[in-house]
Structures are given as structure tokens and as C-alpha cells.
Amino acid sequence: MDPETLRADIPALDDCTYLNTGASGPSPTRVVDAITDFQHRHKFDAPCGDDGMYDVAAAERQRAREAVAGFVGARPEEIALTRNTVEGINHVATSIEWEPGDVVVRTDLEHPAGELPWERMADRHGIEVRELETEQGRLSLESLKTAVADARLLCLSSLSWNYGTRLPIGEVVDIAHDANTLVLVDAVQSPGQVPMDVHEWGADFVAASGHKWLLGAWGAGFLYIDSAVLEDLEPQRIGYFSIDRHADGxxxxxxxxASRFELGTTAIGPYVGLAESVALFEELGLDAVQSRIERLTDRLKDGLGDQLLSPRDYESGLVSFSVDEPDETAARLVTEGIQIRSIPEPHACRASVHAFNTAEDIDQLLDAL
Incomplete structure (x- = not known):
């Protein structure tokens, strides 16, 4: 598998120049076929088969769990399958026994997925939500030390969705843990774009999804939970998948x-797609992915000149830039067959450059701008 083969297997790229993977990625035929094949097997063959629909579904869920675990450096038992990143963050937020006055620190770089659950906990439990200011996607470690000194939990992103900066998660975790502060990482922009090892990071929780850089289907995400903190979480929802019945019934x-956060019957197709996406990117190799993204983002940044808001040196495929009317510019580009997006803070445009993109894609965007 190479980037050219990947590109040829993504039908959507026949119809537009797609530079919006940071929002949602277009899926390869291979991923959609895997989902479709499973749906046929599950609903046409399994009902009267030896295994039955539940056993077939359970096997695919476990395969997805193992695939994700291997991809992010975890053990399968540390992975809960979720529908998306915000569901994983909510699992954590609602499972901690909060006391009034407990402090949650988040950066000002967080997506609403990393903001809203804490606002809800403030409304329900009287916690304090403390915002840590950054400078164009850069986090001051000295400011972090002060912010987490009396905090119960820190929530931050591995890659900032607005600037594309790569945060020093390992250093951040060390600082937080020195203050006895738990760390939850929103890693949604990482899988499929950069290598990640949750054990090396050392975070207590990592939430992510497969529909962005992994080019998977909507509805498949995951939550990593360090086994050392699992017993301190009390899930607020329950289902027959999340428990063990006592012997006496x-x-x-x-x-x-971590499967204690999985409730019951759910769509399995997205997880089949997630496992296939992981296999695809393991074949591609994340070194090759990063190398291609770096070359293409360098080309884009050179062309943007003073409009560039993201770091000049490569950190990710997310490239933000200033224009006079971001919303109108993004809408205009859609009519010209180019998919990017506008972002609210900073109010700007953002292009997402993946390994399936080409130099011609970059030049088309620059010409249109």
C-alpha cells in the first residue's frame, strides 16, 4: 500500500479536491466494502448459522478492540469502544465522583467536545472549570504547573484542532501527575496521522475516533483507560454488556x-470499518504518511506566505490561515470543487492535508485563494 494506491481507492476524490480530513475523512472503497460484507454476513448468513448474530458481532467487536489497542500501544482490556470522541470524554466526566470546588483545567485550544462535558459537571456538581491560555497553539509548561497545582483533572488535545500544533503530552502528563492531577487527552486528530503510544504518553484517559485521519465510518471511536484508575470510575449507565452477573443471579x-462502558446491542459495521482502517494504515506506515504530509504542507505554507497562522515548521497536516472573510471563502471554495473549512477561534480558514492529497491539490487551493 502506498499513498497513490490509497488515493485511487477513495471515490470521493474523483469529484472534488478534499482538504478537510480534520473534520471528517473520505473513506476508501476497501473500508466501505469491509463494512458492507459484514452487514451481509451478519444479517443474511448469521441468523441461521452455527454462531448466530450475537457471536458474530461479538467477534468483530473484539477484533476491533484488539486492532485499536495494537495501533495505539494499549492492551485490549484497556480499550472501550465508543461511538465518538465526545462520548469517551463524557464517560470519564460522568464516572468521577465530583465534589463541589473540584478543579478541572482545560486549555483554550479545546474543541467543544473538550469543553461542554466540564460545563455540564460545573452545572451539576459545582466544580470549577479553569481555562489555561495558550499562545497560537503553544502551551506554557510553567503556566501549566500553576494551573494544575490544585486540580483534579486536566483535559487537553494531543494536536490542536485550530492551529495544528503538537502538544508535548508526555511532559504535560509528568507535570500533572506530580500534582496528583489526572489527565484526559482528546486525541481525535492523531490516529492515522501521527504515531501514538498511550503508554508512553502516560495519560490516564485517551479518547479518539476513527472517522477523521483513519478515514473510517462515522460511529466508531475508542476510549483508553489506564487500568490503575479504572476502579475509581463509577459508570452512570449500565447494560448487559457492561457487567458480570453474580453466580446466584x-x-x-x-x-x-474498560468494557464496563459498553452497554448493549449497537451497530457493529463502523467497528469493522475501524479495524480495516487500522490495517490499511499499518500497511501504509505512519512514517510514510507523515513524510508525505510534511512535503505537502511545506508547499502549502510556502504559498500562503504571511497568511499562515499555523507553525511554519511541520507539526501536523492541519494548516490554518487568515483571509478577510473565512466563512464566505470556505463556501466559495466549495462551489469551485475544493473542500476546506472555516474555524471560529481564530476566525480563519483551515486546510487538512493527508497522505492521499497531491501537489496538484495544494496548487489548486492556492490558485483559488
Whole structure:
């Protein structure tokens, strides 16, 4: 597998220049076919088969869990399958026994997925939500030390969605843990774009999804939970997938691993697609992905000149730039067959450059601007 083969297998690229993967990626035929094949097997063959629909579905869920775990450096029992990143963040937010006055620190770089759950916990439990200011996507570690000194939890992104900066997660975790502060990482912009190892990061929780840089289907995400903190979480929802019934049939115990956050029957197709996406990117190799993204973002940044807001040196495929009317510019480019997006803070435009893109894609965007 190479980037050219990947590009040829993405039908959407026949119809537009797609530079918006940071919002949602277009899927390869290979991923959609895997989902479709499963749906046929699950609904046409399994009902009367030896395994039955539930066993077939359970096997695919476990395959997806193992695929994700291997891809991010975790153990399968540390992975809960979710529908998306914000669901994973909500699992954490609602499972901690908050006390009035507890402090949650988040940066000013967070997507609403990393803001709204804490606002809700403030409304419900009287916690304090403290915003840590950054400078064009850069985090001051000295300011961080002060902010987390009395905090219960820190929530931050591995890659900022607005500037494309790569945050020093390992250093951040060390500082937070020195203050006995838990760390939750919103890693949605990382899988499929940069290598990630959750054990090296050392964070307590990592939430992400497969529909962006992994080019998977909507509805498949994951939550990593460090086994050292799992028992301190009390899920606020329950289902027959999340518990072990006591032998006498009376009472229950939550599952001893991260699967305690998985409730019951759900769509399995997206997880089949997630596992296929992981396999695809393992074949591509993330070094090759990063190398191609770096070359293409260099070309884009050179062309943008003083309009560039993201770092000049490569950190990710997210490239933000200033224009007079960001919303109108993004809408105009759609009519010219170019997909990017505007962002609210800073109010600007953002292009997302992936390995399936080409130099011609970059030049088309620059010409249109």
C-alpha cells in the first residue's frame, strides 16, 4: 500500500479536491466494502448459522478492540469502544465522583467536545472549570504547573484542532501527575496521522475516533483507560454488556476492564470499518504518511506566505490561515470543487492535508485563494 494506491481507492476524490480530513475523512472503497460484507454476513448468513448474530458481532467487536489497542500501544482490556470522541470524554466526566470546588483545567485550544462535558459537571456538581491560555497553539509548561497545582483533572488535545500544533503530552502528563492531577487527552486528530503510544504518553484517559485521519465510518471511536484508575470510575449507565452477573443471579459487578462502558446491542459495521482502517494504515506506515504530509504542507505554507497562522515548521497536516472573510471563502471554495473549512477561534480558514492529497491539490487551493 502506498499513498497513490490509497488515493485511487477513495471515490470521493474523483469529484472534488478534499482538504478537510480534520473534520471528517473520505473513506476508501476497501473500508466501505469491509463494512458492507459484514452487514451481509451478519444479517443474511448469521441468523441461521452455527454462531448466530450475537457471536458474530461479538467477534468483530473484539477484533476491533484488539486492532485499536495494537495501533495505539494499549492492551485490549484497556480499550472501550465508543461511538465518538465526545462520548469517551463524557464517560470519564460522568464516572468521577465530583465534589463541589473540584478543579478541572482545560486549555483554550479545546474543541467543544473538550469543553461542554466540564460545563455540564460545573452545572451539576459545582466544580470549577479553569481555562489555561495558550499562545497560537503553544502551551506554557510553567503556566501549566500553576494551573494544575490544585486540580483534579486536566483535559487537553494531543494536536490542536485550530492551529495544528503538537502538544508535548508526555511532559504535560509528568507535570500533572506530580500534582496528583489526572489527565484526559482528546486525541481525535492523531490516529492515522501521527504515531501514538498511550503508554508512553502516560495519560490516564485517551479518547479518539476513527472517522477523521483513519478515514473510517462515522460511529466508531475508542476510549483508553489506564487500568490503575479504572476502579475509581463509577459508570452512570449500565447494560448487559457492561457487567458480570453474580453466580446466584442476584446483583452484578461491573466488568473488570474498560468494557464496563459498553452497554448493549449497537451497530457493529463502523467497528469493522475501524479495524480495516487500522490495517490499511499499518500497511501504509505512519512514517510514510507523515513524510508525505510534511512535503505537502511545506508547499502549502510556502504559498500562503504571511497568511499562515499555523507553525511554519511541520507539526501536523492541519494548516490554518487568515483571509478577510473565512466563512464566505470556505463556501466559495466549495462551489469551485475544493473542500476546506472555516474555524471560529481564530476566525480563519483551515486546510487538512493527508497522505492521499497531491501537489496538484495544494496548487489548486492556492490558485483559488
Amino acid at each position: 442476584e446483583g452484578y459487578t461491573y466488568a473488570p476492564d
